[in-house]
Amino acid sequence: MRDEIRQQPAALERTLRLEHRAFESLRRRLASNPPRTIVLAARGTSDNAAQFGRYLLEITTGIPVSLAAPSISTLYGGRLRVRDLLVVAISQSGESTDTNVVIERARQGGALTVGITNEPRSSLAGLAEHTFLVHAGREKSVAATKTYTAQLLLLYLLAYALGAGIRLDDLRRLPEWAAAALKLEQEIAERAGRFRFMEQTVVVGRGLNYSNAFEFALKLMETCYVVAERFSSADFLHGPIAMVERAFPVFLFAPPGVTWASIKEMRQKLVQLKAETLLFTDASNREAASMDRSRVIKVPARLSTKGPLPVEIYTPIPYIIPGQLLAASLAEEKGLDPDRPRTLTKVTRTL
């Protein structure tokens, strides 16, 4: 897991270099015929990437996005009216039976279909009309890391193909920003011991970093066996915050930009409740970056960007990396092997 976390700058660079041209042809096709709705289908870590795609695509294109419930196709035999839809399946192995059923039905029904996978010879690559590949090398750890960030990169490219204002020059900086996040490895290894006896937690994220709350919580569940809930700050206030008592640990993704006010307010509320908070942020969120250092993990780079897009649009990839590192270090502190979580296998087939 740790090796694969470290490979991310190279995997991002390679994926961008080898795939960006393929998106140009999709971009031309979509320009004349934009989809009326986008459906994203995935499971597990890939579903967390889809959650990111949902925010990214709705914010930057205005096209409504739905996260597919595969059981509607696989169990209920539901036939979605898919004409004029763009249906995207995301699967590391390309062998998730349920998401493949969604893509197969969608293509039969006349939708434009896209597959995002690591495996050029997978079933998904054969089923989807357009396939885009994660060039991250084989992922051996059961806990996915480098495929998640490469999937995020391909979703930026999909937004680009849909005419959103994503600039390829900005995407080319992602490997460097991921490398900046990796500089935290030693610091995080030293700080992980504090959570040795943590058994439950909540991870809070909002907007473009909401998916990171899911993904960091999933890493904690898979590799550290911590019962990790995940909420947007708004949903957390609508009930679950009642769980929080003295010393309850809450992790918060705290990028600059429009979500900061609500994350900051949430943090203040948690501090009043005597909960223990830890913020993931970067040098460009000055207010968060200047808080009590023991309550902040700060990516040592300025990640905010200028222009019409949200300033934090490129934070999700560098922000998940400290989360991955913390999960890997905490698993070691707890005497667990993060590469071989109990009960799990790398390819999970569900219907």
Place this chain on the structure above:
Amino acid sequence: MRDEIRQQPAALERTLRLEHRAFESLRRRLASNPPRTIVLAARGTSDNAAQFGRYLLEITTGIPVSLAAPSISTLYGGRLRVRDLLVVAISQSGESTDTNVVIERARQGGALTVGITNEPRSSLAGLAEHTFLVHAGREKSVAATKTYTAQLLLLYLLAYALGAGIRLDDLRRLPEWAAAALKLEQEIAERAGRFRFMEQTVVVGRGLNYSNAFEFALKLMETCYVVAERFSSADFLHGPIAMVERAFPVFLFAPPGVTWASIKEMRQKLVQLKAETLLFTDASNREAASMDRSRVIKVPARLSTKGPLPVEIYTPIPYIIPGQLLAASLAEEKGLDPDRPRTLTKVTRTL
């Protein structure tokens, strides 16, 4: 909370009687102009109702449904392309700022807008073109119960208005089925003590009962301060199941029909892991109903229905009631007041 749980048969009967005609006019309008996509916007318990609506509407109408991410409108200023969309906001108070912003923008953009609320004079009722009312009487407990089931009923009526094969005669049986579930009150009060020291749990549901997993988990978080995760059986297998060890408590919604095979398989896997399982089922799922009685809570009625719709289509309302009762009893066992959870207020305003 307990009083309001008991009021559900009457609230369902009243809501159906007073609202079904209003859906006839919506039905006529939709017949000539069906929406291309449906967007459901809600927070908290109402968002769990929306999750049910998502499955119900996609399964029965084939129209893609998206659960709105309100922050895309409220924080990012995103402008969804809403023409030909049906946008539905669900809010007990009708004063959730964020879902109201979604409805307001949607109506300005040309979408057909529907509000589902308890309050005829709320902001939501003024903003939506069509408003349907929950006639459950004032809900005083912070933990919503009767408004959730009445919202589910109104979503069945919305499916009816969209031309799905929902029969009003079947809906008229819902109060009786809710009353059957209430017969479990004494049994559940006696069994709640077993969970006195439960601090964390997972609730599993699938398909039409997936939303009940969210709702039961939310009740456990709000009223018992139990850290309660919720997953579909498929998502649970993709990682989080690694958390499960000896004696880990897992609740499963186990209706008859197409989801039973995967729930049964999940239960077997959990039994192998020596986890403690408890199934919510009814007399019509013969296999589940005949399992070890200490591991089953069985609604004493046959809830499966015949016809082209899924056999378990009317189980969600009677199935959540034992969950509500268990949360109320467990809060008492833990010495907590389920009507006044710490930190929460009845109306939560978020952006």
